[in-house]
Amino acid sequence: TTIKKITTCSILCGFISTGAFGNENLKSFITVGEGYNGEIKVETTFNGNNISDIKVVDHKESNFTKRAMKKIIKEIIERQNIDVDNVGGATFTSKGLKSAVTSAVAKGNIKLTEKKLAKKVYKNETTDVVVIGAGGAGLTAAIAAKEKGVNVILIEKMPMIGGNTNYATGGINAANSSIQLSKGINDSIDIFIEDTLKGGKNTNNKDLVTLMANSSGKMIDWLVERGADLQDVGRMGGQSVNRTHRPQGGKAVGPNLVDALSARANELKVDLRVSTTATKINEKDGVITGITVTSPDGQPYTINSKAVIIATGGFGANEPLVASYNENLKGFGTTNHKGASGDGISLTKELGVDLIQMKEIQTHPTVIPTNNKMITEAVRGNGAILINRDGKRFVNELDTRDVVSKAELSQKGNSAYLVFDQSVRESLKAIDGYYNKGFLTEGNSPEELATKLNISNKKFKTTIDQYNSFVKNNKDLDFNRNDLPRQLNKPPYYAVEVAPAVHHTMGGIAINKNGEVLKNQKPIKGLYAAGEVTGGIHGSNRLGGNALIDIVVFGKIAGDNAANLSQEK
Ligand code: FAD
Ligand code: MEZ
Structure with a gap:
């Protein structure tokens, strides 16, 4: 039985x-x-x-x-x-x-209490603000709204919260954060905006980028006040300054943020319902009235509310949808969790919302081809280089993801090796996870590592020596890399094969500076969106670390504004 x-x-x-x-x-x-x-x-x-x-x-x-x-x-x-x-x-x-x-x-160490599991009957209900999706954007929005004193229901279709935010590793970008200031890092809002627009090939929505950059430092404080650890500051591709915040020792940022936000949501008694899927956004005469969901056991019910926030994330895990916008990405792997299926796009189809830049889909250049595990860009940021099967560097490792991905795909085998030494490993705790999972090939010398990778020892060693001389002279004569943090001379040496995989969907629902969803460029009353489900902020190429600041800045704006609207008579 x-x-x-x-x-x-x-x-x-x-x-x-x-x-x-x-x-x-x-x-x-x-x-x-x-x-x-x-x-x-x-x-x-x-x-x-x-x-x-x-x-x-x-x-x-x-x-x-x-x-x-x-x-x-x-x-x-x-x-x-x-x-x-x-x-x-x-x-x-x-x-x-x-x-x-x-x-x-x-052994009788557990006493078991039998319980008959009664089937719950779900009734339609009413709240002030309903948030769809409990990733970083949704949690932030729910907390912001709840901190304004309104009732919030946060629904999540997966059995666990966090979405792609759980996976985030390298860090969160901000300019003029108090942490940067305390470390004497000289950054500015203008340089942050400039880097972001340059990375996005100037196709970004400049107003939204400016708002994101202006709010970024304050948002780091907001997260730290709610328990996040963002004390380590490093650099990633396309940045002119160290502005990527992550937990001390270089641990993965995503789990830390999700832990902090979920603890705060818990403390505020946000009504969180997992395994609950939004299937429809309801409206009457152009005004939002709530959503229809399915319960964990598949029963439909309605949550009525004056304000709905869509925070369902991107569509990187929906291969047919990705390929429908960019057929070159057909058959690519993805770094995304399986809930990144583009529900925000299908949920808003009937409403006729504006979608923008849907073709802009980013590949991440350092993903293990055999298992789609992403190796964080922070490994390159902290000093790793990329070497091809001829034992040579072939790109500025800190160039933007589109450039590095393209360069990799034109190497023999359409992939390359990410190579670093023990000093890079010691600078970034996240690498221990890759090591413990057996992802890394290890050698006591460059030559030993090259032999294990089936690459010419001589060429491999020459490349490492040459790179070290560039670091020493602080000038990369081959690829003009703008940050050369350390020489690769402390054994053991490590390598992992990497190739591009679908990582981020930059396009999505159009929003304005209030986080309101647009239809024919005008806001739909009561409908807000935040996070990867939205489009326009990153243009045609997102910089590493900019997604997390985007989702929290606009999650907070959507939460605040939705709460205010819900109280309007
Ligand atoms: P998510 O965190 O994906 O949350 C959306 C949630 O909505 C999910 O939980 C999903 O299940 C739920 N949902 C979807 N549809 C429905 C529905 N119909 N009903 C109910 N719930 C629904 N960015 C950085 O800036 N720095 C990094 O270091 C970084 N590292 C990354 C590493 C990896 C491996 C990946 C995949 C991404 C990384 N990114 C990083 C990107 C960043 O993590 C994401 O863009 C960001 O977390 C998206 O947040 P979100 O809240 O919009 O979506
Ligand atoms: O922003 C990202 O996607 C990111 C920093 C990922 C990573 O390499 O860690």
Whole structure:
């Protein structure tokens, strides 16, 4: 017999507690990432003493060990078939987790409370602001609206929150942040705008870029006040100044942001509903009236509200849609989570909203071709170089992504090797994750590494020596790279094969400076959008680190304005 139970899963850190919960309206603030500590509630399905299914339904802050959390999340991810990059270092297998739980049950260490799972009947309801999508933009919008004192419902179609924001690694850009100032970094709003427009080939919406740059420093403070760690500042492609903020030691930024924002949303008691999908945006006479959703068990219901914020992310994981806008990208892999399917575009089709720059789709140049795992641009920013199969550099590694991607595709094998040394590794904690997952080839000398890569030792070594001499003289005579942070001379040396994969959809829904969605260039009353679902900010090429500042700046604007509108009589 199979009995459904819900157990507080603290078994792996040595104390046992159990509880039974309803299977409805499950609140899940599950995030993944380094340094996360939490207690996690899992729904386990037993067949006798054997576990036939485990599903996370809730967690709260507690003394749960990092390793145990990772193990459980890995299990969940595998079960839900969600591909998440930042699980980091987890070596625990599904089998291992199952046997740990099974043996705890067999020893009587877990007391099980049987619970009949009543089917919830969903009724239509009314709130002030409804936010679709619990990634970085949606969480920010929900927090901003809730901090203004209005009621907010935040829905997320996946079983866990965070979307692509969970995967973000390299950092978040801002000019004149207090962290930059404290480090003596001399940046300016104007240079940030200039770099962004140059990166986007001057096809960006300049008003939105200016607003983003002007708000960027304050937004870093806003995030830090809400618990984010953004103390490390580095550089990425297309930037003239170090302005990419990330957690201390160079850890991945996304999980840190999602943890901080989800904790704040939790504290504010934002009504978050996971496994809940928006299927329609409702309007009457051109005015928004709310949305229709499907519940976790597939029942439709309506959430009425005067203000709706679309924060559904991009469409990088929807290959047919990507190929319909750019057929050259047919068959490319993607770095995106599978929820990046372009729902914002289909949800607004009936409303006839303005879509802009839909053909502008970015590939990320350092993605492992065999598994689509992205190696953060920060590795290049901190000193790594790209070497082809002839043992030579072929591009300025800090050029924009379109340029580097194109250069890679014209090398033998349509890929290249990202090469660095131990000093680059020590500068960026995120690299430990790649190492632990076995992504890196390692050699004690450039020659040994070259042999493992099947590249001429001599040419490979000459390239490294030459690059080191450029660093020494602070001038890249071959490719004019503008930042040469360190020589590559500390063994061991590392390499990983990389090629371009679909990464970011720059086009999307047109918005104005209030975050309002436009139709024939005029705002639709009650409809807002923020994040990767929108278009125009990045033009034809987004700079690394600019997506996260975009999503939080415009998430906050949409949340504030939607809250104000919801209170209008
Ligand atoms: P998301 O974070 O994707 O959130 C959208 C959410 O909406 C998802 O959870 C999705 O499931 C949900 N949703 C979709 N449709 C529906 C629906 N119908 N109903 C309910 N919910 C729905 N940018 C940077 O600036 N710096 C970085 O370091 C960086 N690194 C990156 C690394 C990777 C591997 C990837 C893929 C992207 C990276 N980016 C980075 C880009 C950046 O992470 C994204 O552009 C950004 O996080 C998008 O945020 P968002 O909130 O708009 O969308
Ligand atoms: O902005 C990005 O997409 C980014 C910085 C990704 C990365 O390489 O880490």
